Amino acid sequence: MDNQETPEIRKKTKYGQTAGxxxxxxxxxxxxxxxxxxxxxxxxxxxxxxxxxxxSHITGKPLPQEVDxxxxxxxxxxxxxxxxxxxxxxxxxxxxxxxxxxxxxxPLASSYTLGVSSGASLGAAFVLLCGLSFAGMESFMLPLAGxxxxxxxVVAAILLASRIDRSVSNxxxxxxxxxxxxxxxxxxxxxxxxxGDKSKQLWLWMTGSFSARNWTHCAVxxxxxxxxxxxxxxxSGRLDILTFGELQxxxxxxxxxxxxxxAMLVCSLLTGxxxxxxxxxxxxxxxxxxxxxxxxxxxxxxxxxMSFIYGGAFMALCDLASRTLLSPREIPVGxxxxxxxxxxxxxxxxxxxxxxx
Amino acid sequence: xxxxxxxxxxxxxxxxxLHDVNLSIREGETVFIGGRNGSGKxxxxxxxxxxxxxxxxxxxxxDEISKMKRRNAAxxxxxxxxxxxxxxxxxxxxxxxxxxxxxxxxLFGNFSTEDKEEAKAAMEACGVYEYKDRLLNxxxxxxxxxxxxxxxxxxxxxxxFLDEPGSSLDIxxxxxxxxxxxxxxxKKTSTPFGDVKNTIVAVFHDLAQARSICERTxxxxxxxxxxDGKSSEVITPECLESVYDFDVAGYIERQxxxx
Numbered sequence: 378m379d380n381q382e383t384p385e386i387r388k389k390t391k392y393g394q395t396a397g398x399x400x401x402x403x404x405x406x407x408x409x410x411x412x413x414x415x416x417x418x419x420x421x422x423x424x425x426x427x428x429x430x431x432x433s434h435i436t437g438k439p440l441p442q443e444v445d446x447x448x449x450x451x452x453x454x455x456x457x458x459x460x461x462x463x464x465x466x467x468x469x470x471x472x473x474x475x476x477x478x479x480x481x482x483x484p485l486a487s488s489y490t491l492g493v494s495s496g497a498s499l500g501a502a503f504v505l506l507c508g509l510s511f512a513g514m515e516s517f518m519l520p521l522a523g524x525x526x527x528x529x530x531v532v533a534a535i536l537l538a539s540r541i542d543r544s545v546s547n548x549x550x551x552x553x554x555x556x557x558x559x560x561x562x563x564x565x566x567x568x569x570x571x572x573g574d575k576s577k578q579l580w581l582w583m584t585g586s587f588s589a590r591n592w593t594h595c596a597v598x599x600x601x602x603x604x605x606x607x608x609x610x611x612x613s614g615r616l617d618i619l620t621f622g623e624l625q626x627x628x629x630x631x632x633x634x635x636x637x638x639x640a641m642l643v644c645s646l647l648t649g650x651x652x653x654x655x656x657x658x659x660x661x662x663x664x665x666x667x668x669x670x671x672x673x674x675x676x677x678x679x680x681x682x683m684s685f686i687y688g689g690a691f692m693a694l695c696d697l698a699s700r701t702l703l704s705p706r707e708i709p710v711g712x713x714x715x716x717x718x719x720x721x722x723x724x725x726x727x728x729x730x731x732x733x734x
Numbered sequence: 735x736x737x738x739x740x741x742x743x744x745x746x747x748x749x750x751x752l753h754d755v756n757l758s759i760r761e762g763e764t765v766f767i768g769g770r771n772g773s774g775k776x777x778x779x780x781x782x783x784x785x786x787x788x789x790x791x792x793x794x795x796x797d798e799i800s801k802m803k804r805r806n807a808a809x810x811x812x813x814x815x816x817x818x819x820x821x822x823x824x825x826x827x828x829x830x831x832x833x834x835x836x837x838x839x840x841l842f843g844n845f846s847t848e849d850k851e852e853a854k855a856a857m858e859a860c861g862v863y864e865y866k867d868r869l870l871n872x873x874x875x876x877x878x879x880x881x882x883x884x885x886x887x888x889x890x891x892x893x894x895f896l897d898e899p900g901s902s903l904d905i906x907x908x909x910x911x912x913x914x915x916x917x918x919x920x921k922k923t924s925t926p927f928g929d930v931k932n933t934i935v936a937v938f939h940d941l942a943q944a945r946s947i948c949e950r951t952x953x954x955x956x957x958x959x960x961x962d963g964k965s966s967e968v969i970t971p972e973c974l975e976s977v978y979d980f981d982v983a984g985y986i987e988r989q990x991x992x993x
């Protein structure tokens with residue numbers, strides 16, 4: 378009997394009041410991971426020393442005597458930008474994955490599966506190989522190329538899909554995305570053969586790496602990330618409704634076409650910038666939103682920020698693993714995300730079937 | 735206010751489903767759309783709510799619906815869809831509250847207290863308030879249909895388009911739905927365009943249910959309107975036979991339920 382349950386008890390179920398605790402806990406774990414990602418490695422640093430380093434850079438005051446200046450350059454110039462870049466890339470990719478899944482009503486959609494990532498990497502490769510750059514634009518060339526090529530890939534996928542299937546069903550787009558992604562990977566392989574001297578660099582691009590990232594990378598990523606995040610948050614209600622299908626969304630007052638185009642543009646921007654600074658790192662953008670939805674429910678007002686936190690934390694963790702596990706050798710971070718993530722994702726996905734409520 | 739269709743044709747891909755349809759729905763009417771599967775009933779509802787491309791003209795209160803902002807159209811017309819599969823698992827409450835989207839404002843589109851109260855009222859009217867925290871995939875077909883109905887009511891529009899609203903409901907809920915709709919049809923709804931008498935346009939396959947709610951009947955066959963008028967005058971043995979291609983009256987007579 379349903380009536381025996383008091384309303385007070387029911388209130389707390391399903392993404393209710395527990396959400397606040399979940400968010401606080403997630404933020405705490407995320408901070409811990411970020412701290413570990415910065416501190417772990419061959420050189421040790423105490424937390425007070427780390428805080429002193431950060432403090433001196435933020436306030437502009439000289440470094441206190443007791444802190445080793447060597448540590449300052451290791452942590453401030455190498456490890457922190459690296460960890461934060463990884464975090465921002467993971468977050469941006471996951472947010473764009475969450476949004477693409479909603480826009481296409483397809484749980485398998487992500488920048489990686491739709492070919493946006495490989496498209497962006499191709500753009501970045503062109504810039505790299507041709508040495509293309511405008512004066513004063515050096516740090517923006519890669520993200521710009523990533524964005525443009527990522528966007529071109531999506532447009533190509535949608536155009537191609539509309540040729541094959543006039544109603545442009547979302548399944549078709551995903552299928553075309555996979556095909557395009559394979560095609561672009563082929564081109565990248567070809568480029569590697571022709572430019573043998575740069576093949577190591579290109580290979581790093583295709584498997585992903587966060588080594589030697591600096592604060593400029595962080596700043597560009599942060600800017601693009603905040604911009605995309607705010608716009609997508611403004612779209613959160615529309616995205617919720619879109620998951621019910623385009624027809625229902627339209628009947629409930631959503632401008633479907635406009636929403637889809639803007640959301641895909643913003644996702645391409647987030648993906649393009651991320652890929653330009655990190656290479657192609659698959660899987661996190663697919664998995665993080667699923668994990669978040671399982672914990673917090675599907676409402677985008679919470680899925681978007683939490684995907685950022687979870688995707689970022691997971692990427693920072695994977696980068697930590699990539700540089701420490703086989704130290705001093707580095708494992709490509711894309712390999713780590715897939716190795717760690719795939720079984721985890723399989724567990725999350727299939728456990729859903731077993732659990733009833 | 736009036737919805738007016740002039741020479742409307744529409745279809746999917748190369749196949750035309752509606753041919754040259756002319757129809758006028760005035761506020762306050764209760765209209766039953768009948769016909770066989772594939773006769774164009776659902777397409778007609780979609781075209782009238784401005785959800786798909788068409789040739790010809792569809793106006794509501796004189797405004798071309800294809801040029802209206804969706805947000806404004808959604809303040810006038812709510813369409814209850816046939817239930818489909820859902821991957822994203824919202825709770826019943828979240829789902830019904832989304833029906834209020836067209837009324838939200840502000841950058842981040844938060845729902846107001848009024849929105850929440852209206853969603854609650856709609857859930858209560860459809861008997862789903864007790865499941866409000868359940869996920870959509872935990873519901874039976876009939877429960878899901880009532881949730882979609884509640885979401886459609888929550889939209890708070892004077893024009894209510896229903897596509898087989900009772901198809902998965904048990905007999906008690908069907909009877910309750912009919913009573914509720916009949917009562918609702920007597921009222922008015924305030925919209926940004928002024929007060930409008932409540933209007934129902936519904937597709938049913940249960941003729942008795944249709945007859946109990948709708949004063950006007952429109953029959954469709956092969957994408958054309960073949961009969962239109964007062965239900966009591968249109969629903970005749972001859973007309974039913976020509977619309978459904980078999981002896982409907984004889985079939986209904988032979989049906990034995992309680993004797």
